[in-house]
Amino acid sequence: MTVEKTKDLFKKCIEYTMADEVKELGLYPFFHPIDENEGPVVSFGGRKLVMAGSNNYLGLTADPRVKAASINAINKYGTSCSGSRYMTGTVNLHVELEERLADFFEKERCLLFSTGYQTGQGIIPTLVQRGEYIVSDRDNHASLVAATVMALGAGANLARYNHNNMEDLERVLQTIPESAGRLIVSDGVFSVSGEIVDLPTLVKLAKKYNARILIDDAHAVGVIGKTGRGTPSEFGLVKEVDLIMGTFSKTFGSLGGYVVGDRAVINFIKHNAPALIFSASPTPASVAAVLATLDIIRTEPELMERLIANTDYVRQALLKAGFTLMPSRTAIVTVLISDQMKTLYFWKKLFDAGVYVNAFIRPGVMPGHEALRTSFMATHQRVHLDKVITEFCTIGRELGVIS
Ligand SMILES: Cc1ncc(COP(=O)(O)O)c(C=O)c1O
Incomplete structure:
Protein backbone atom coordinates (compact mmCIF):
# COMPACT_ATOMS: atom_id res chain seq x y z
CA MET A 1 0.00 0.00 0.00
CA THR A 2 1.43 3.37 -1.02
CA VAL A 3 0.88 6.53 1.00
CA GLU A 4 -0.68 8.26 -2.08
CA LYS A 5 -3.38 5.57 -2.37
CA THR A 6 -4.50 5.78 1.27
CA LYS A 7 -7.54 7.95 1.84
CA ASP A 8 -6.69 10.81 4.22
CA LEU A 9 -8.87 10.62 7.31
CA PHE A 10 -9.08 14.41 7.46
CA LYS A 11 -10.35 14.83 3.86
CA LYS A 12 -13.93 15.26 5.12
CA CYS A 13 -12.81 18.03 7.49
CA ILE A 14 -10.96 19.94 4.80
CA GLU A 15 -13.97 19.64 2.50
CA TYR A 16 -16.46 20.72 5.22
CA THR A 17 -17.49 24.27 4.27
CA MET A 18 -21.06 24.61 5.53
CA ALA A 19 -20.28 26.55 8.72
CA ASP A 20 -17.90 28.93 6.92
CA GLU A 21 -20.46 29.59 4.19
CA VAL A 22 -23.10 30.54 6.78
CA LYS A 23 -20.53 32.76 8.55
CA GLU A 24 -19.74 34.54 5.27
CA LEU A 25 -23.45 35.31 4.89
CA GLY A 26 -23.33 36.84 8.39
CA LEU A 27 -25.99 34.39 9.59
CA TYR A 28 -24.00 32.05 11.82
CA PRO A 29 -26.11 31.42 14.95
CA PHE A 30 -23.69 29.38 17.07
CA PHE A 31 -20.85 29.86 19.58
CA HIS A 32 -21.45 33.58 20.14
CA PRO A 33 -19.57 34.47 23.33
CA ILE A 34 -21.53 36.19 26.09
CA ASP A 35 -19.54 38.88 27.95
CA GLU A 36 -21.95 39.24 30.87
CA ASN A 37 -24.91 37.20 32.05
CA GLU A 38 -27.56 38.61 34.38
CA GLY A 39 -30.08 35.85 33.50
CA PRO A 40 -32.96 37.41 31.51
CA VAL A 41 -30.55 39.92 29.93
CA VAL A 42 -27.12 39.06 28.53
CA SER A 43 -24.47 41.11 26.84
CA PHE A 44 -22.77 40.29 23.52
CA GLY A 45 -19.93 42.58 22.45
CA GLY A 46 -21.19 45.17 24.94
CA ARG A 47 -24.74 45.05 23.48
CA LYS A 48 -27.58 43.93 25.78
CA LEU A 49 -30.04 41.31 24.51
CA VAL A 50 -33.06 39.63 26.07
CA MET A 51 -32.11 36.00 26.61
CA ALA A 52 -34.99 33.88 25.34
CA GLY A 53 -33.09 30.68 24.72
CA SER A 54 -31.58 29.62 28.02
CA ASN A 55 -32.49 26.56 30.07
CA ASN A 56 -31.92 28.56 33.26
CA TYR A 57 -35.63 28.11 33.90
CA LEU A 58 -35.91 29.54 37.40
CA GLY A 59 -33.18 32.14 36.75
CA LEU A 60 -31.09 30.77 39.62
CA THR A 61 -27.64 31.05 37.99
CA ALA A 62 -27.73 34.74 38.93
CA GLU A 300 -40.19 29.09 46.71
CA PRO A 301 -42.89 27.47 44.55
CA GLU A 302 -43.89 30.94 43.37
CA LEU A 303 -40.84 30.85 41.04
CA MET A 304 -42.30 27.92 39.12
CA GLU A 305 -45.68 29.65 38.97
CA ARG A 306 -44.01 32.74 37.51
CA LEU A 307 -42.12 30.64 34.97
CA ILE A 308 -45.30 28.98 33.73
CA ALA A 309 -47.17 32.32 33.64
CA ASN A 310 -44.31 33.93 31.68
CA THR A 311 -44.17 31.11 29.16
CA ASP A 312 -47.95 31.02 28.72
CA TYR A 313 -47.96 34.77 28.11
CA VAL A 314 -45.51 34.43 25.20
CA ARG A 315 -47.11 31.24 23.87
CA GLN A 316 -50.60 32.79 23.71
CA ALA A 317 -49.29 35.96 22.04
CA LEU A 318 -47.36 34.05 19.36
CA LEU A 319 -50.30 31.73 18.67
CA LYS A 320 -52.62 34.74 18.38
CA ALA A 321 -50.18 36.34 15.93
CA GLY A 322 -50.44 33.25 13.72
CA PHE A 323 -47.18 31.40 14.36
CA THR A 324 -47.13 27.61 14.26
CA LEU A 325 -45.87 26.30 17.59
CA MET A 326 -44.84 22.80 18.59
CA PRO A 327 -47.16 21.31 21.24
CA SER A 328 -45.97 22.31 24.71
CA ARG A 329 -47.23 23.55 28.07
CA THR A 330 -43.77 23.66 29.64
CA ALA A 331 -41.11 26.42 29.58
CA ILE A 332 -40.20 25.79 25.93
CA VAL A 333 -41.96 27.56 23.05
CA THR A 334 -40.70 26.33 19.69
CA VAL A 335 -41.73 28.28 16.61
CA LEU A 336 -41.77 26.22 13.43
CA ILE A 337 -40.26 28.00 10.43
CA SER A 338 -39.83 24.90 8.23
CA ASP A 339 -37.13 26.43 6.03
CA GLN A 340 -33.38 26.45 6.62
CA MET A 341 -32.48 29.90 5.21
CA LYS A 342 -35.57 31.60 6.62
CA THR A 343 -34.70 30.21 10.06
CA LEU A 344 -31.18 31.63 9.82
CA TYR A 345 -32.42 35.03 8.61
CA PHE A 346 -35.07 35.12 11.32
CA TRP A 347 -32.48 34.24 13.96
CA LYS A 348 -30.09 36.99 12.76
CA LYS A 349 -32.80 39.64 12.62
CA LEU A 350 -33.88 38.76 16.16
CA PHE A 351 -30.26 38.92 17.31
CA ASP A 352 -29.78 42.35 15.71
CA ALA A 353 -33.05 43.53 17.24
CA GLY A 354 -31.92 42.47 20.73
CA VAL A 355 -33.46 39.01 21.25
CA TYR A 356 -31.38 35.84 21.62
CA VAL A 357 -33.03 32.50 20.76
CA ASN A 358 -31.84 29.11 19.47
CA ALA A 359 -31.89 28.25 15.77
CA PHE A 360 -32.59 24.57 15.07
CA ILE A 361 -31.42 23.74 11.56
CA ARG A 362 -30.19 20.64 9.71
CA PRO A 363 -28.53 18.30 10.56
CA GLY A 364 -29.84 18.90 14.10
CA VAL A 365 -33.44 18.59 12.86
CA MET A 366 -35.10 16.84 9.90
CA PRO A 367 -35.70 18.88 6.72
CA GLY A 368 -38.96 20.80 7.10
CA HIS A 369 -38.64 20.88 10.90
CA GLU A 370 -36.33 23.92 11.09
CA ALA A 371 -37.40 26.05 14.02
CA LEU A 372 -36.59 28.78 16.51
CA ARG A 373 -36.67 27.42 20.03
CA THR A 374 -37.41 29.91 22.76
CA SER A 375 -37.47 29.20 26.47
CA PHE A 376 -38.28 31.39 29.41
CA MET A 377 -37.30 32.11 33.01
CA ALA A 378 -39.13 32.89 36.22
CA THR A 379 -37.03 36.07 36.36
CA HIS A 380 -38.12 37.50 32.99
CA GLN A 381 -40.08 40.72 33.46
CA ARG A 382 -43.07 41.72 31.31
CA VAL A 383 -40.86 44.21 29.46
CA HIS A 384 -38.54 41.37 28.35
CA LEU A 385 -41.42 39.15 27.23
CA ASP A 386 -43.08 42.01 25.34
CA LYS A 387 -39.81 42.72 23.55
CA VAL A 388 -39.60 39.06 22.43
CA ILE A 389 -43.22 39.06 21.22
CA THR A 390 -42.90 42.40 19.38
CA GLU A 391 -39.71 41.44 17.56
CA PHE A 392 -41.07 38.00 16.63
CA CYS A 393 -44.19 39.57 15.15
CA THR A 394 -42.36 42.34 13.25
CA ILE A 395 -39.76 39.98 11.75
CA GLY A 396 -42.31 37.21 11.19
CA ARG A 397 -44.36 39.59 9.04
CA GLU A 398 -41.27 40.89 7.23
CA LEU A 399 -40.21 37.35 6.30
CA GLY A 400 -43.71 36.17 5.45
CA VAL A 401 -43.83 33.61 8.26
CA ILE A 402 -47.06 35.22 9.48
CA SER A 403 -49.35 37.56 7.62
C1 LIG B 1 -33.01 15.75 27.64
C2 LIG B 1 -31.57 16.04 27.92
N1 LIG B 1 -30.80 15.07 28.44
C3 LIG B 1 -29.50 15.28 28.70
C4 LIG B 1 -28.90 16.49 28.44
C5 LIG B 1 -27.44 16.68 28.70
O1 LIG B 1 -27.23 17.38 29.87
P1 LIG B 1 -25.87 18.15 30.16
O2 LIG B 1 -26.00 19.51 29.57
O3 LIG B 1 -25.78 18.17 31.64
O4 LIG B 1 -24.76 17.35 29.55
C6 LIG B 1 -29.67 17.53 27.94
C7 LIG B 1 -29.04 18.85 27.68
O5 LIG B 1 -29.14 19.45 26.66
C8 LIG B 1 -31.03 17.30 27.64
O6 LIG B 1 -31.78 18.26 27.11
Whole structure:
Protein backbone atom coordinates (compact mmCIF):
# COMPACT_ATOMS: atom_id res chain seq x y z
CA MET A 1 0.00 0.00 0.00
CA THR A 2 1.43 3.37 -1.02
CA VAL A 3 0.88 6.53 1.00
CA GLU A 4 -0.68 8.26 -2.08
CA LYS A 5 -3.38 5.57 -2.37
CA THR A 6 -4.50 5.78 1.27
CA LYS A 7 -7.54 7.95 1.84
CA ASP A 8 -6.69 10.81 4.22
CA LEU A 9 -8.87 10.62 7.31
CA PHE A 10 -9.08 14.41 7.46
CA LYS A 11 -10.35 14.83 3.86
CA LYS A 12 -13.93 15.26 5.12
CA CYS A 13 -12.81 18.03 7.49
CA ILE A 14 -10.96 19.94 4.80
CA GLU A 15 -13.97 19.64 2.50
CA TYR A 16 -16.46 20.72 5.22
CA THR A 17 -17.49 24.27 4.27
CA MET A 18 -21.06 24.61 5.53
CA ALA A 19 -20.28 26.55 8.72
CA ASP A 20 -17.90 28.93 6.92
CA GLU A 21 -20.46 29.59 4.19
CA VAL A 22 -23.10 30.54 6.78
CA LYS A 23 -20.53 32.76 8.55
CA GLU A 24 -19.74 34.54 5.27
CA LEU A 25 -23.45 35.31 4.89
CA GLY A 26 -23.33 36.84 8.39
CA LEU A 27 -25.99 34.39 9.59
CA TYR A 28 -24.00 32.05 11.82
CA PRO A 29 -26.11 31.42 14.95
CA PHE A 30 -23.69 29.38 17.07
CA PHE A 31 -20.85 29.86 19.58
CA HIS A 32 -21.45 33.58 20.14
CA PRO A 33 -19.57 34.47 23.33
CA ILE A 34 -21.53 36.19 26.09
CA ASP A 35 -19.54 38.88 27.95
CA GLU A 36 -21.95 39.24 30.87
CA ASN A 37 -24.91 37.20 32.05
CA GLU A 38 -27.56 38.61 34.38
CA GLY A 39 -30.08 35.85 33.50
CA PRO A 40 -32.96 37.41 31.51
CA VAL A 41 -30.55 39.92 29.93
CA VAL A 42 -27.12 39.06 28.53
CA SER A 43 -24.47 41.11 26.84
CA PHE A 44 -22.77 40.29 23.52
CA GLY A 45 -19.93 42.58 22.45
CA GLY A 46 -21.19 45.17 24.94
CA ARG A 47 -24.74 45.05 23.48
CA LYS A 48 -27.58 43.93 25.78
CA LEU A 49 -30.04 41.31 24.51
CA VAL A 50 -33.06 39.63 26.07
CA MET A 51 -32.11 36.00 26.61
CA ALA A 52 -34.99 33.88 25.34
CA GLY A 53 -33.09 30.68 24.72
CA SER A 54 -31.58 29.62 28.02
CA ASN A 55 -32.49 26.56 30.07
CA ASN A 56 -31.92 28.56 33.26
CA TYR A 57 -35.63 28.11 33.90
CA LEU A 58 -35.91 29.54 37.40
CA GLY A 59 -33.18 32.14 36.75
CA LEU A 60 -31.09 30.77 39.62
CA THR A 61 -27.64 31.05 37.99
CA ALA A 62 -27.73 34.74 38.93
CA ASP A 63 -29.14 34.23 42.44
CA PRO A 64 -26.75 35.66 45.08
CA ARG A 65 -27.44 32.70 47.44
CA VAL A 66 -26.41 30.20 44.75
CA LYS A 67 -23.29 32.17 43.83
CA ALA A 68 -22.29 32.45 47.50
CA ALA A 69 -22.70 28.68 48.00
CA SER A 70 -20.32 27.99 45.09
CA ILE A 71 -17.76 30.48 46.37
CA ASN A 72 -17.88 29.00 49.88
CA ALA A 73 -17.37 25.50 48.47
CA ILE A 74 -14.31 26.63 46.52
CA ASN A 75 -12.90 28.18 49.68
CA LYS A 76 -13.41 24.92 51.59
CA TYR A 77 -12.64 22.21 49.00
CA GLY A 78 -10.71 23.99 46.23
CA THR A 79 -11.61 24.25 42.56
CA SER A 80 -11.54 20.55 41.59
CA CYS A 81 -11.80 17.11 43.18
CA SER A 82 -9.01 15.96 40.81
CA GLY A 83 -10.31 12.42 40.58
CA SER A 84 -13.35 10.21 40.02
CA ARG A 85 -16.04 9.58 42.61
CA TYR A 86 -14.77 5.99 42.75
CA MET A 87 -11.33 6.96 43.95
CA THR A 88 -10.31 10.23 45.59
CA GLY A 89 -12.95 12.49 44.06
CA THR A 90 -15.80 12.22 46.59
CA VAL A 91 -16.28 15.09 49.04
CA ASN A 92 -19.00 15.49 51.70
CA LEU A 93 -21.02 17.68 49.35
CA HIS A 94 -21.48 14.83 46.84
CA VAL A 95 -22.88 12.54 49.52
CA GLU A 96 -25.11 15.27 50.95
CA LEU A 97 -26.52 16.12 47.51
CA GLU A 98 -27.18 12.44 46.70
CA GLU A 99 -29.13 12.05 49.93
CA ARG A 100 -31.09 15.23 49.40
CA LEU A 101 -31.95 14.48 45.76
CA ALA A 102 -33.09 10.94 46.61
CA ASP A 103 -35.37 12.47 49.22
CA PHE A 104 -36.62 15.20 46.82
CA PHE A 105 -37.47 12.70 44.08
CA GLU A 106 -38.89 10.17 46.57
CA LYS A 107 -36.52 7.38 45.55
CA GLU A 108 -34.20 5.21 47.65
CA ARG A 109 -30.88 6.31 46.21
CA CYS A 110 -29.22 8.87 43.94
CA LEU A 111 -25.96 8.87 42.03
CA LEU A 112 -24.24 11.98 40.64
CA PHE A 113 -22.40 12.23 37.33
CA SER A 114 -20.26 15.04 35.92
CA THR A 115 -22.73 15.97 33.15
CA GLY A 116 -26.21 14.98 32.07
CA TYR A 117 -24.71 13.63 28.85
CA GLN A 118 -22.55 11.24 30.86
CA THR A 119 -25.48 10.21 33.03
CA GLY A 120 -27.19 8.49 30.08
CA GLN A 121 -23.88 6.87 29.18
CA GLY A 122 -23.54 5.67 32.77
CA ILE A 123 -27.01 4.15 32.92
CA ILE A 124 -27.97 2.69 29.54
CA PRO A 125 -24.89 0.63 28.51
CA THR A 126 -24.41 -0.49 32.13
CA LEU A 127 -27.94 -1.80 32.56
CA VAL A 128 -28.85 -2.99 29.06
CA GLN A 129 -26.41 -5.74 28.19
CA ARG A 130 -25.90 -8.29 25.41
CA GLY A 131 -29.22 -9.64 24.12
CA GLU A 132 -31.32 -7.15 26.10
CA TYR A 133 -33.39 -4.32 24.57
CA ILE A 134 -33.44 -0.53 24.67
CA VAL A 135 -36.90 0.65 23.65
CA SER A 136 -36.45 4.26 22.68
CA ASP A 137 -38.61 7.19 21.52
CA ARG A 138 -37.37 8.40 18.12
CA ASP A 139 -37.14 11.99 19.41
CA ASN A 140 -35.10 11.24 22.53
CA HIS A 141 -32.24 13.60 23.35
CA ALA A 142 -28.94 13.13 21.49
CA SER A 143 -27.20 12.06 24.71
CA LEU A 144 -29.59 9.11 25.07
CA VAL A 145 -28.99 8.19 21.44
CA ALA A 146 -25.21 8.25 22.02
CA ALA A 147 -25.60 6.11 25.15
CA THR A 148 -27.73 3.67 23.17
CA VAL A 149 -25.07 3.41 20.45
CA MET A 150 -22.54 2.50 23.15
CA ALA A 151 -24.82 -0.27 24.42
CA LEU A 152 -25.38 -1.56 20.87
CA GLY A 153 -21.60 -1.80 20.45
CA ALA A 154 -21.57 -4.22 23.39
CA GLY A 155 -24.33 -6.43 21.96
CA ALA A 156 -27.55 -4.85 23.24
CA ASN A 157 -30.52 -4.43 20.85
CA LEU A 158 -32.48 -1.32 19.91
CA ALA A 159 -36.22 -1.09 19.24
CA ARG A 160 -37.39 2.44 18.40
CA TYR A 161 -40.97 3.68 18.45
CA ASN A 162 -42.52 6.73 16.80
CA HIS A 163 -42.38 9.88 18.86
CA ASN A 164 -44.68 9.72 21.92
CA ASN A 165 -46.87 7.26 20.01
CA MET A 166 -48.06 4.67 22.50
CA GLU A 167 -49.69 2.45 19.86
CA ASP A 168 -46.33 2.19 18.16
CA LEU A 169 -44.64 1.56 21.50
CA GLU A 170 -46.97 -1.41 22.07
CA ARG A 171 -46.33 -2.71 18.55
CA VAL A 172 -42.57 -2.53 19.20
CA LEU A 173 -42.84 -4.20 22.63
CA GLN A 174 -44.72 -7.09 21.03
CA THR A 175 -41.77 -7.79 18.71
CA ILE A 176 -39.27 -8.30 21.55
CA PRO A 177 -38.58 -11.91 22.62
CA GLU A 178 -40.34 -12.62 25.93
CA SER A 179 -37.16 -13.77 27.64
CA ALA A 180 -35.22 -10.54 26.92
CA GLY A 181 -34.89 -7.74 29.50
CA ARG A 182 -36.10 -4.39 28.19
CA LEU A 183 -35.73 -0.74 29.22
CA ILE A 184 -38.12 1.89 27.85
CA VAL A 185 -36.24 5.18 27.55
CA SER A 186 -37.94 8.53 27.04
CA ASP A 187 -37.44 12.21 27.66
CA GLY A 188 -39.97 13.43 30.25
CA VAL A 189 -40.24 16.82 28.56
CA PHE A 190 -38.88 16.64 25.02
CA SER A 191 -36.02 19.07 24.61
CA VAL A 192 -36.83 20.45 21.15
CA SER A 193 -40.58 20.88 21.47
CA GLY A 194 -41.27 21.03 25.22
CA GLU A 195 -43.93 18.32 24.79
CA ILE A 196 -44.59 16.02 27.77
CA VAL A 197 -44.38 12.24 27.41
CA ASP A 198 -47.65 10.28 27.65
CA LEU A 199 -46.42 8.72 30.87
CA PRO A 200 -49.68 7.12 32.08
CA THR A 201 -49.93 5.00 28.91
CA LEU A 202 -46.20 4.31 28.85
CA VAL A 203 -46.40 3.01 32.44
CA LYS A 204 -49.37 0.76 31.59
CA LEU A 205 -47.48 -0.73 28.64
CA ALA A 206 -44.34 -1.20 30.71
CA LYS A 207 -46.36 -3.22 33.25
CA LYS A 208 -48.09 -5.26 30.54
CA TYR A 209 -44.82 -6.15 28.78
CA ASN A 210 -42.64 -6.37 31.90
CA ALA A 211 -40.34 -3.51 30.89
CA ARG A 212 -38.37 -1.16 33.14
CA ILE A 213 -38.60 2.61 32.61
CA LEU A 214 -35.95 5.35 32.41
CA ILE A 215 -37.20 8.95 32.14
CA ASP A 216 -34.75 11.75 31.29
CA ASP A 217 -36.31 14.71 33.09
CA ALA A 218 -33.74 17.35 32.14
CA HIS A 219 -36.37 19.91 31.07
CA ALA A 220 -39.03 19.04 33.64
CA VAL A 221 -37.44 19.73 37.00
CA GLY A 222 -38.51 23.08 38.42
CA VAL A 223 -41.08 23.30 35.61
CA ILE A 224 -43.76 20.64 36.26
CA GLY A 225 -44.70 18.24 39.06
CA LYS A 226 -45.20 18.81 42.78
CA THR A 227 -42.87 21.71 43.68
CA GLY A 228 -40.92 21.11 40.48
CA ARG A 229 -40.31 17.38 40.95
CA GLY A 230 -40.79 16.71 37.25
CA THR A 231 -42.80 14.43 34.98
CA PRO A 232 -43.39 11.32 37.14
CA SER A 233 -44.61 13.59 39.94
CA GLU A 234 -46.80 15.56 37.51
CA PHE A 235 -48.71 12.33 36.75
CA GLY A 236 -48.51 10.86 40.27
CA LEU A 237 -46.36 8.01 38.90
CA VAL A 238 -43.10 8.35 40.84
CA LYS A 239 -43.24 4.76 42.16
CA GLU A 240 -44.01 3.33 38.71
CA VAL A 241 -40.99 4.95 37.01
CA ASP A 242 -37.92 2.84 37.84
CA LEU A 243 -35.24 5.40 37.07
CA ILE A 244 -35.39 9.18 36.74
CA MET A 245 -32.33 10.99 35.45
CA GLY A 246 -31.59 14.62 34.85
CA THR A 247 -29.06 17.37 34.58
CA PHE A 248 -27.91 20.26 36.74
CA SER A 249 -27.34 22.46 33.68
CA LYS A 250 -30.92 23.72 33.49
CA THR A 251 -33.15 24.57 36.47
CA PHE A 252 -30.45 23.56 38.94
CA GLY A 253 -28.22 26.38 37.61
CA SER A 254 -25.01 24.36 37.60
CA LEU A 255 -23.24 21.51 35.80
CA GLY A 256 -23.56 17.77 36.35
CA GLY A 257 -26.16 15.00 36.21
CA TYR A 258 -27.97 12.51 38.44
CA VAL A 259 -30.03 9.36 38.45
CA VAL A 260 -32.44 8.25 41.18
CA GLY A 261 -33.95 4.81 41.70
CA ASP A 262 -33.97 1.70 43.87
CA ARG A 263 -30.96 0.94 46.05
CA ALA A 264 -29.91 -2.23 44.18
CA VAL A 265 -30.00 -0.60 40.73
CA ILE A 266 -28.15 2.55 41.76
CA ASN A 267 -25.59 0.43 43.60
CA PHE A 268 -25.04 -1.65 40.44
CA ILE A 269 -24.57 1.45 38.26
CA LYS A 270 -22.27 2.97 40.90
CA HIS A 271 -19.88 0.03 40.74
CA ASN A 272 -20.08 -0.77 37.03
CA ALA A 273 -20.52 2.44 34.98
CA PRO A 274 -17.34 3.50 33.15
CA ALA A 275 -18.82 6.99 32.65
CA LEU A 276 -18.70 7.38 36.43
CA ILE A 277 -15.62 5.41 37.33
CA PHE A 278 -13.28 6.87 34.70
CA SER A 279 -14.28 10.54 34.85
CA ALA A 280 -13.58 13.23 37.45
CA SER A 281 -16.42 14.03 39.85
CA PRO A 282 -18.49 17.22 39.65
CA THR A 283 -16.60 20.18 41.14
CA PRO A 284 -17.42 21.32 44.70
CA ALA A 285 -18.62 24.64 43.29
CA SER A 286 -21.08 22.87 40.97
CA VAL A 287 -22.44 20.60 43.69
CA ALA A 288 -22.80 23.43 46.21
CA ALA A 289 -24.78 25.45 43.65
CA VAL A 290 -27.22 22.56 43.23
CA LEU A 291 -27.65 22.22 47.00
CA ALA A 292 -28.51 25.91 47.15
CA THR A 293 -30.95 25.77 44.21
CA LEU A 294 -32.62 22.68 45.66
CA ASP A 295 -33.44 24.65 48.81
CA ILE A 296 -34.90 27.45 46.69
CA ILE A 297 -36.94 25.06 44.49
CA ARG A 298 -38.41 23.43 47.62
CA THR A 299 -39.25 26.61 49.46
CA GLU A 300 -40.19 29.09 46.71
CA PRO A 301 -42.89 27.47 44.55
CA GLU A 302 -43.89 30.94 43.37
CA LEU A 303 -40.84 30.85 41.04
CA MET A 304 -42.30 27.92 39.12
CA GLU A 305 -45.68 29.65 38.97
CA ARG A 306 -44.01 32.74 37.51
CA LEU A 307 -42.12 30.64 34.97
CA ILE A 308 -45.30 28.98 33.73
CA ALA A 309 -47.17 32.32 33.64
CA ASN A 310 -44.31 33.93 31.68
CA THR A 311 -44.17 31.11 29.16
CA ASP A 312 -47.95 31.02 28.72
CA TYR A 313 -47.96 34.77 28.11
CA VAL A 314 -45.51 34.43 25.20
CA ARG A 315 -47.11 31.24 23.87
CA GLN A 316 -50.60 32.79 23.71
CA ALA A 317 -49.29 35.96 22.04
CA LEU A 318 -47.36 34.05 19.36
CA LEU A 319 -50.30 31.73 18.67
CA LYS A 320 -52.62 34.74 18.38
CA ALA A 321 -50.18 36.34 15.93
CA GLY A 322 -50.44 33.25 13.72
CA PHE A 323 -47.18 31.40 14.36
CA THR A 324 -47.13 27.61 14.26
CA LEU A 325 -45.87 26.30 17.59
CA MET A 326 -44.84 22.80 18.59
CA PRO A 327 -47.16 21.31 21.24
CA SER A 328 -45.97 22.31 24.71
CA ARG A 329 -47.23 23.55 28.07
CA THR A 330 -43.77 23.66 29.64
CA ALA A 331 -41.11 26.42 29.58
CA ILE A 332 -40.20 25.79 25.93
CA VAL A 333 -41.96 27.56 23.05
CA THR A 334 -40.70 26.33 19.69
CA VAL A 335 -41.73 28.28 16.61
CA LEU A 336 -41.77 26.22 13.43
CA ILE A 337 -40.26 28.00 10.43
CA SER A 338 -39.83 24.90 8.23
CA ASP A 339 -37.13 26.43 6.03
CA GLN A 340 -33.38 26.45 6.62
CA MET A 341 -32.48 29.90 5.21
CA LYS A 342 -35.57 31.60 6.62
CA THR A 343 -34.70 30.21 10.06
CA LEU A 344 -31.18 31.63 9.82
CA TYR A 345 -32.42 35.03 8.61
CA PHE A 346 -35.07 35.12 11.32
CA TRP A 347 -32.48 34.24 13.96
CA LYS A 348 -30.09 36.99 12.76
CA LYS A 349 -32.80 39.64 12.62
CA LEU A 350 -33.88 38.76 16.16
CA PHE A 351 -30.26 38.92 17.31
CA ASP A 352 -29.78 42.35 15.71
CA ALA A 353 -33.05 43.53 17.24
CA GLY A 354 -31.92 42.47 20.73
CA VAL A 355 -33.46 39.01 21.25
CA TYR A 356 -31.38 35.84 21.62
CA VAL A 357 -33.03 32.50 20.76
CA ASN A 358 -31.84 29.11 19.47
CA ALA A 359 -31.89 28.25 15.77
CA PHE A 360 -32.59 24.57 15.07
CA ILE A 361 -31.42 23.74 11.56
CA ARG A 362 -30.19 20.64 9.71
CA PRO A 363 -28.53 18.30 10.56
CA GLY A 364 -29.84 18.90 14.10
CA VAL A 365 -33.44 18.59 12.86
CA MET A 366 -35.10 16.84 9.90
CA PRO A 367 -35.70 18.88 6.72
CA GLY A 368 -38.96 20.80 7.10
CA HIS A 369 -38.64 20.88 10.90
CA GLU A 370 -36.33 23.92 11.09
CA ALA A 371 -37.40 26.05 14.02
CA LEU A 372 -36.59 28.78 16.51
CA ARG A 373 -36.67 27.42 20.03
CA THR A 374 -37.41 29.91 22.76
CA SER A 375 -37.47 29.20 26.47
CA PHE A 376 -38.28 31.39 29.41
CA MET A 377 -37.30 32.11 33.01
CA ALA A 378 -39.13 32.89 36.22
CA THR A 379 -37.03 36.07 36.36
CA HIS A 380 -38.12 37.50 32.99
CA GLN A 381 -40.08 40.72 33.46
CA ARG A 382 -43.07 41.72 31.31
CA VAL A 383 -40.86 44.21 29.46
CA HIS A 384 -38.54 41.37 28.35
CA LEU A 385 -41.42 39.15 27.23
CA ASP A 386 -43.08 42.01 25.34
CA LYS A 387 -39.81 42.72 23.55
CA VAL A 388 -39.60 39.06 22.43
CA ILE A 389 -43.22 39.06 21.22
CA THR A 390 -42.90 42.40 19.38
CA GLU A 391 -39.71 41.44 17.56
CA PHE A 392 -41.07 38.00 16.63
CA CYS A 393 -44.19 39.57 15.15
CA THR A 394 -42.36 42.34 13.25
CA ILE A 395 -39.76 39.98 11.75
CA GLY A 396 -42.31 37.21 11.19
CA ARG A 397 -44.36 39.59 9.04
CA GLU A 398 -41.27 40.89 7.23
CA LEU A 399 -40.21 37.35 6.30
CA GLY A 400 -43.71 36.17 5.45
CA VAL A 401 -43.83 33.61 8.26
CA ILE A 402 -47.06 35.22 9.48
CA SER A 403 -49.35 37.56 7.62
C1 LIG B 1 -33.01 15.75 27.64
C2 LIG B 1 -31.57 16.04 27.92
N1 LIG B 1 -30.80 15.07 28.44
C3 LIG B 1 -29.50 15.28 28.70
C4 LIG B 1 -28.90 16.49 28.44
C5 LIG B 1 -27.44 16.68 28.70
O1 LIG B 1 -27.23 17.38 29.87
P1 LIG B 1 -25.87 18.15 30.16
O2 LIG B 1 -26.00 19.51 29.57
O3 LIG B 1 -25.78 18.17 31.64
O4 LIG B 1 -24.76 17.35 29.55
C6 LIG B 1 -29.67 17.53 27.94
C7 LIG B 1 -29.04 18.85 27.68
O5 LIG B 1 -29.14 19.45 26.66
C8 LIG B 1 -31.03 17.30 27.64
O6 LIG B 1 -31.78 18.26 27.11
